[in-house]
Amino acid sequence: MTLIFFLNGLAFGGLGLASFLQDRQGSEFPLSKHLRWLTAFGIACALTSWADMFLVNTEPGTFLTVFLNITRTIFQPLSGLFLLKFGWDLLRDIPLPPWTIFLPGVVIVPLAYVLTYAATNFITPSPLEIPIDIWSRYLFYLPGSILAGIGFLRHWYVHREKGQADVAKLMFGAGFAFLFEAIIVGLVVPAAPYAPSSYYIYNRVVNNAFTVQNPSISAFSGFSGWLDYQRVLEVTGLPIQFWRMLTSFAVTFFLVRALDVFETTRKRQLLKIMNERDQAKESAYLGQVTARKTAEKWTETLVTINRRIIQFDDVDAILLYILDQARNLLATDFIGLALYNEGDTELELKCISTNNRSNLVEPPSPIKSAVVQRAIQRGSAVLTSKSDSSLNLTGLVDGFNTKVQEAGIVRLEMEGRPIGALWAARFEKNPITQTDMVWLECMADQVVIAIQHALMTSQLQSLSISEERARIARDMHDGLAQILGYMNLQVQTLNALLKRGDQESMAGELEQMRKAVKVANADIRENILSLRTTLSNDKGLASSMEEYLYEFGIQTGIETSFEYELEKEPNLSSITEVQMVCIFQESLANVRKHSQAKHVDVRISNSKEGNGDFVLMQIKDDGIGIQQGQTSKQFGITTMKERADSVGGILEIQSQPGKGTSIDCMLPCLESMKFRNSQTLFQSRSTFPIHM
Amino acid sequence: MNIREWTLPVYTILTQLSTGALLFIMIIRLLRRKTLSQEDIDYSTQIPILIIFITVILAIGFAHLHLSKPFLSFTALRNLATSWLSRELFFNLIYILLIGALSGALWFYKGHFTLKTILGWLAILAGFGTEYCMARIYMIPSQPAWNTFLTPLSFFFTTLILGVMTVPVLMMMDLIFKKSLSLEKTSIHIRQVTSSLNWLSILAIIFSICMSILIFYQTAILFGGSPAAQTSLLLLTEIYKPLFILRLLLMFIGTGWLGITSIQYYRGKILVENLLTHVFTACLLVLVAEILGRFLFYAIHVKVGI
Numbered sequence: 002m003t004l005i006f007f008l009n010g011l012a013f014g015g016l017g018l019a020s021f022l023q024d025r026q027g028s029e030f031p032l033s034k035h036l037r038w039l040t041a042f043g044i045a046c047a048l049t050s051w052a053d054m055f056l057v058n059t060e061p062g063t064f065l066t067v068f069l070n071i072t073r074t075i076f077q078p079l080s081g082l083f084l085l086k087f088g089w090d091l092l093r094d095i096p097l098p099p100w101t102i103f104l105p106g107v108v109i110v111p112l113a114y115v116l117t118y119a120a121t122n123f124i125t126p127s128p129l130e131i132p133i134d135i136w137s138r139y140l141f142y143l144p145g146s147i148l149a150g151i152g153f154l155r156h157w158y159v160h161r162e163k164g165q166a167d168v169a170k171l172m173f174g175a176g177f178a179f180l181f182e183a184i185i186v187g188l189v190v191p192a193a194p195y196a197p198s199s200y201y202i203y204n205r206v207v208n209n210a211f212t213v214q215n216p217s218i219s220a221f222s223g224f225s226g227w228l229d230y231q232r233v234l235e236v237t238g239l240p241i242q243f244w245r246m247l248t249s250f251a252v253t254f255f256l257v258r259a260l261d262v263f264e265t266t267r268k269r270q271l272l273k274i275m276n277e278r279d280q281a282k283e284s285a286y287l288g289q290v291t292a293r294k295t296a297e298k299w300t301e302t303l304v305t306i307n308r309r310i311i312q313f314d315d316v317d318a319i320l321l322y323i324l325d326q327a328r329n330l331l332a333t334d335f336i337g338l339a340l341y342n343e344g345d346t347e348l349e350l351k352c353i354s355t356n357n358r359s360n361l362v363e364p365p366s367p368i369k370s371a372v373v374q375r376a377i378q379r380g381s382a383v384l385t386s387k388s389d390s391s392l393n394l395t396g397l398v399d400g401f402n403t404k405v406q407e408a409g410i411v412r413l414e415m416e417g418r419p420i421g422a423l424w425a426a427r428f429e430k431n432p433i434t435q436t437d438m439v440w441l442e443c444m445a446d447q448v449v450i451a452i453q454h455a456l457m458t459s460q461l462q463s464l465s466i467s468e469e470r471a472r473i474a475r476d477m478h479d480g481l482a483q484i485l486g487y488m489n490l491q492v493q494t495l496n497a498l499l500k501r502g503d504q505e506s507m508a509g510e511l512e513q514m515r516k517a518v519k520v521a522n523a524d525i526r527e528n529i530l531s532l533r534t535t536l537s538n539d540k541g542l543a544s545s546m547e548e549y550l551y552e553f554g555i556q557t558g559i560e561t562s563f564e565y566e567l568e569k570e571p572n573l574s575s576i577t578e579v580q581m582v583c584i585f586q587e588s589l590a591n592v593r594k595h596s597q598a599k600h601v602d603v604r605i606s607n608s609k610e611g612n613g614d615f616v617l618m619q620i621k622d623d624g625i626g627i628q629q630g631q632t633s634k635q636f637g638i639t640t641m642k643e644r645a646d647s648v649g650g651i652l653e654i655q656s657q658p659g660k661g662t663s664i665d666c667m668l669p670c671l672e673s674m675k676f677r678n679s680q681t682l683f684q685s686r687s688t689f690p691i692h693m
Numbered sequence: 694m695n696i697r698e699w700t701l702p703v704y705t706i707l708t709q710l711s712t713g714a715l716l717f718i719m720i721i722r723l724l725r726r727k728t729l730s731q732e733d734i735d736y737s738t739q740i741p742i743l744i745i746f747i748t749v750i751l752a753i754g755f756a757h758l759h760l761s762k763p764f765l766s767f768t769a770l771r772n773l774a775t776s777w778l779s780r781e782l783f784f785n786l787i788y789i790l791l792i793g794a795l796s797g798a799l800w801f802y803k804g805h806f807t808l809k810t811i812l813g814w815l816a817i818l819a820g821f822g823t824e825y826c827m828a829r830i831y832m833i834p835s836q837p838a839w840n841t842f843l844t845p846l847s848f849f850f851t852t853l854i855l856g857v858m859t860v861p862v863l864m865m866m867d868l869i870f871k872k873s874l875s876l877e878k879t880s881i882h883i884r885q886v887t888s889s890l891n892w893l894s895i896l897a898i899i900f901s902i903c904m905s906i907l908i909f910y911q912t913a914i915l916f917g918g919s920p921a922a923q924t925s926l927l928l929l930t931e932i933y934k935p936l937f938i939l940r941l942l943l944m945f946i947g948t949g950w951l952g953i954t955s956i957q958y959y960r961g962k963i964l965v966e967n968l969l970t971h972v973f974t975a976c977l978l979v980l981v982a983e984i985l986g987r988f989l990f991y992a993i994h995v996k997v998g999i
Contacts, residue, residue, distance in 0.1 A: 099873040102866050105973050106744055109862070110707060110751075113980035120981070121988055124935055 005242045006054035010047040012249040017043025019257045023264075032156065032259070035094075038087035039256070045080035046249070049073045053242075074130045081141025088148025088179075095155045115139065127193060135190040143187030150179035167262045175255035182248040189228050189241050295330065299440060302326040306447045316455035317352070317361055320448060324354035327444040331437050333425040335405075338448060339368045340413070340421035348373065348421060368422075376410035377419050384408045384433075409433035411445040415453060423448055473528065480524035484517050491517070526556050527593065531586050541570045542578050543605065546585055550603055557593050559601055559622075566606040571616040572670045577648040581618060581668055584641045584652070588620040588664050591637065596624025596662060610651070614670040621663040627656040641666075700758040702987040705827060706855070706980070707752030708785070709848065711745045712820030713856020714863060715792065718742060719813045721860070721889055728888075729881060731806040737881050739799040740870070741863035742813075746796040749789050781826035784819050791816035824848045837918050838925035838994045843911045850907060851983050854900040854944075857893045858951065858979045861972040864889070869969060883965055887958075890968075894948075894955040897979075901948040905941060908986075925993040933989055940985040947978030 017040045024036040052073040059066045119136045153176030160169035233241045306326075309319050320338060328336040336354040341347065342365070349365035372384055384407070410424040423445040425433065491514045498507045530552050547563045554561040573581065585603070592601050601622040608617035638654060641664075645652040649669045656662040718741055722734050729737070757763040770786075772779040795812040798805060828845035868882035915926040929937055954971040957963045963971065 099870055102870045102873065102969075103744070105969070106862065106866055109973065109977055109980065110703070110710075110748075113977055113984055114703060116977075116981045117984040117988060120936060120939055120985060124932065 002057050002240065002242065003054050005240070005246050006050050006057065009242065009246040009249050010050035010054065012246065012253045013043045013050060014047035015043075016249075016253040016256060017041070017047060019253075019260065023260045026264075032091070032094075032263075035087050035090045038083050038090065042080050042083035042087055043253075045076045045083055049076045049080060052076070070130050074133050077134060078137035078141060081137045081145055084145030084149060085141045086145075088145045088150075088152055091152030092148045092155070094152065095159055122193070131191060131193050135193055138187050138190050143183055146179045146183035146187050150176045150183060152176075153179060165263075165266055168259055168266060171255050171259035171262060175252065175259060178248060178251040178255055182245075182252060185241065185244045185248050189230065189233055191230055298330055299443070302330065303443070303447065306451070310451050310454045313458060316451055319451045320352055321354070321359050321361070323444055323447050323451065324352060325359045327423075327425065327441065328354045328356075328359075331425050331440060332431075333433075334428045335426040336424070337426075338421065338423050339373065340365075340452075341419070348377075351421070372408075373410055373422050373424065376424075377412045377422050380412050384410065404428070406430050407433050409438050409441050411438070411442045413445050413449050415449050420449070420452070476524065476528055480528075481521055484521040484524075487517055488514060523556065523593065527553075527590060530556065542573070542581070543567070543570065546582065546603070546605070549586070550589070550601075553589050553593070559592065559598060561600075562602045564602070564604040564606075566604070567616070571605070572614075573616060573668060574648070574671055577650070577668050580644040580648050580650070581616070581666070584644050584664075584666050585618065585620065587637050587641050592620070592622045592624065592662075596622045596626075598622035598624030598661065608667055610667060610669075615650075615667040616670060618666040618668070619663065620666075621661065623661045626658045626660050626662050627654075628658055700755045702984060702991070704752045704756035704759075705848075706851075706984055706987060707748055707755065708788075708820070708823060708827070709852040709983075710855040710859055710980075711748045711752065711792075712788075712817060712824065713852040713854070714748075714859040715742070715745050715813065715820065715856075716817050716852070717856045717860045717893065718745070718863070719810070719817060721885065722810065722813070724888075725885065728884075732803065733881050735799050735803075735806070735809065737867070737885055739796070740867045741860070742792070742799055743796050744863055744866075746789075746792050749792055753785065753789065777826045777829040781823055781830065784822035784826055788816055788819035788823050791819055821849070821852070824852060836994050837922040838915060839990070841911065841914055843907055843914070847904070847907050847911070847986075850900060850904045851986070854897060854904060854948070854979060855983060857897040857900065858947065858972075858976040861886070861890060861893060861951070862969070862976050865969040865972055869966070872966075886965065886968065890955045890958060894951045897948040897951050901944050901979075904944065908941070921995040924995040928993040928995070929989065933992055936985055936989060940982050940989065943978045943982035943985070947975045947980075947982060950975035950978065 020036040020040040020043060023033060024040060049072075052069045056066065056069045056073070059069065119132070119140060122132050122136070125132075153172050157169050157172035157176055160166075160172055230241045233239075233244070237244070306319065306323055309322065324336045324338060328334075334356060338351045338353070339348045340351045342349050348368040350362045350368050351365055352361045353359070376384075405426045406429055407427040408424055410422055412419050413421040413423060423441065425437070425441055427433070491510055494510055495507055495514075498510065530549065543565050547565070550561045550563050553559070571578075589601070592598050601620065604617075604619040604621075606617050606619075608615040638652075642652045645666055645668065651665075651667040653665040653667075654662065655665070718738055722738055725734050725737075757766055760766055766782075769776070769779050769782050773783055791812055795809060795816055798809050798812065825845055825848075828848045831839040831844055832841075834840055864882065864886050868886060871882060912926060912929070915922045915929070918926075951972060954963060954968065954975065958965075958968060
């Protein structure tokens with residue numbers, strides 16, 4: 002018996018210690034928040050059991066016996082109370098079904114009766130520790146064990162649902178261990194002079210009721226007989242303390258194992274979560290790297306496209322390049338570009354890019370696909386054969402039999418007007434994402450820019466040709482045509498003089514004809530020089546002007562000088578450079594035709610006007626100047642002024658008869674054009690004086 | 694008393710508890726007529742009345758456990774003209790039928806508010822009739838401790854005190870149940886609890902004071918009574934003195950607890966969700982006190998003669 006009490010105390014002490022240590026560790030086990038009550042229960046049980054162990058071997062009536070009796074009388078109800086609290090908390094861990102709220106209503110009457118009955122028992126003569134022992138079992142231990150048992154069974158269910166089979170099994174074991182303990186510890190009580198224990202044999206109550214030292218009892222009847230220590234001993238051959246020891250070991254085993262297994266499982270889960278987190282981090286990093294590389298590729302592609310556009314590459318080549326790059330970067334199987342025809346009557350497939358080829362479609366084939374038409378109306382669309390099996394996506398791919406699984410279509414828009422569509426298609430199930438659509442729209446913008454640029458270039462070229470033709474025609478009309486007309490008159494005059502035989506007059510007329518031919522020759526040469534002088538990337542503006550001036554000097558015999566004060570090529574826009582050259586040529590033509598100058602100076606320098614930088618071109622001759630009665634129109638001054646105006650520049654002419662002419666032309670640099678409002682510039686320029 | 698004898702107090706206490714609870718629920722129904730619709734009143738009382746009905750069934754079931762031949766209990770009805778026991782059983786049957794009809798009407802028939810009210814008050818009358826007959830059974834000349842007008846009076850006060858203590862428990866269980874199901878109209882229950890708790894707790898304290906006056910008056914009667922009565926008094930003041938004191942203490946603690954809970958609730962220191970624990974504990978203490986009182990009632994009786 003001593004050993005049994007010792008082992009019983011050891012089991013509960015172990016349970017208390019294990020719970021205490023687990024509580025200190027701060028386990029995340031749902032059970033762990035109630036471990037302090039389990040600790041208290043285990044320790045109180047151990048103390049009670051060890052008190053019993055010493056009581057077995059102590060003489061009755063001694064101080065030690067009294068002390069031990071007091072100890073167990075205090076700790077036994079306490080242990081029951083701790084167990085009741087633990088069981089109650091455990092049960093409430095998992096939300097109870099709503100109907101359980103009525104359980105207090107069901108329990109209140111029987112509970113009141115049991116309490117009343119317990120109260121009446123205390124007035125029945127018997128040692129005080131007997132009713133305390135009995136009623137601490139009935140009122141605390143029994144409900145506490147039942148609540149804990151049910152609580153563990155509920156935890157078993159929850160852990161099983163979570164897939165924590167190991168912990169679930171142990172919870173199940175602990176639940177049944179507690180339910181078994183409810184019977185063994187909560188119901189079987191020592192002999193007492195009242196029901197339900199064996200009250201009818203009073204002697205047993207007095208003689209070591211707890212330890213069954215007086216087994217000479219045989220009268221039992223009814224259910225209450227089974228709740229007696231002696232009956233358990235007679236039926237099983239083992240004292241109740243043995244069975245209690247077994248239940249205590251079972252409870253301790255299942256709980257300690259459950260705590261242990263839970264921690265192991267938890268650690269395993271944590272490790273798994275950490276691994277998953279690391280993998281996720283790595284994936285995220287790789288994703289970022291890939292995204293950055295993709296973005297770099299896209300940026301590079303966009304830069305290349307723009308470079309090709311500004312280099313006036315062939316628009317068809319640019320479009321094919323855009324399609325090729327889009328297909329590669331979007332990892333699609335097909336990219337198509339369709340544009341409306343000239344009359345905007347029909348959408349025609351312009352070019353395609355596939356894994357095998359990229360080419361213009363000649364002649365353009367009409368696109369009848371309803372999905373494309375619908376996407377053009379809506380702006381853009383992501384299509385998938387999965388989401389809408391009725392969509393006929395096969396029409397999206399020209400000349401392919403493969404069925405399109407996924408597609409993205411973007412409308413091409415120029416100045417708010419749809420001009421066509423760009424679409425990407427995949428033959429396998431790989432969805433077109435929103436990011437893909439953003440990039441596709443970006444490429445569609447590039448397509449529009451390329452087309453718009455090509456149109457503008459074409460228009461500019463036409464305009465330039467028209468202007469050049471007009472200028473040549475004007476020059477021929479002003480120069481060569483008049484001279485040829487004059488020559489025609491001279492030939493008629495010579496013919497008349499020849500018939501009259503007037504040799505002297507004929508010689509005079511021939512001399513005039515020779516001068517006129519000389520003038521015509523100079524005009525023609527100048528025109529040829531002008532036509533030859535073009536701006537190119539190979540030759541800078543300054544070099545072209547210097548070369549032109551040099552040729553002008555040779556042809557006209559006028560001395561020239563060229564001063565270039567800029568440190569590098571002037572930062573002018575292309576159109577400004579063209580206008581500058583034209584003003585320069587017109588000015589030199591005036592010098593040749595009208596100034597009778599022997600020397601002309603050209604100077605290129607920097608100038609400041611307000612907040613802007615300008616290039617100042619000064620052309621100064623030592624000729625006769627502009628005479629009274631001559632108008633600016635005669636010298637093409639109006640044209641030169643208009644040229645300067647058109648690029649935001651200023652033209653100023655200073656001239657006095659006999660003192661030569663000076664033309665100052667200020668043309669804005671690119672930075673100035675950015676910062677200055679051209680409207681403001683025009684307004685300020687209109688007040689600029691022109692000295693004639 | 695042995696275990697079998699304990700079933701009789703279970704019956705009497707449960708019957709008193711159910712009658713008292715029904716009485717105060719019917720009063721609440723009456724008081725709420727101005728502020729709630731008839732439908733809402735029915736809705737908020739159907740579960741408490743169902744519980745009362747189940748309690749009554751359990752009570753009669755327990756009563757059968759102390760009989761040697763439970764299946765022949767109906768034969769007790771044959772002596773209706775002469776026996777208080779037959780009359781008790783008769784009234785009890787009517788009480789069960791009426792309360793069952795009321796509960797059924799609340800669950801299965803909308804409207805008919807007046808009919809339900811009539812059924813409820815008739816059931817209360819039948820309940821009090823049962824209790825009067827129950828008390829008359831004990832008023833026999835050979836038992837001086839029981840044979841006074843105080844016996845039916847104490848039975849009625851037990852009914853009242855258990856009623857006022859039980860109704861808050863029923864209302865709170867109903868409220869929490871409906872809240873947990875996220876049902877609408879829980880505000881009706883909260884209003885009902887809020888408006889009823891104060892006067893119920895005041896009544897509980899008044900009834901407990903009345904009950905203690907009755908108890909001491911009975912003690913005084915026993916003191917001046919026959920030798921048998923004085924023997925009963927001796928039992929009460931000597932052997933059963935701890936239980937006697939405990940009974941009074943528990944009654945005052947229980948009703949006081951309800952009063953303090955009510956005050957704390959109105960001060961906002963107790964949330965409505967936590968009320969159940971307090972009203973349940975208070976009710977349990979008073980119930981234990983009343984069962985102890987019933988135990989003492991049986992324990993101190995001393996027969997005159999053989």
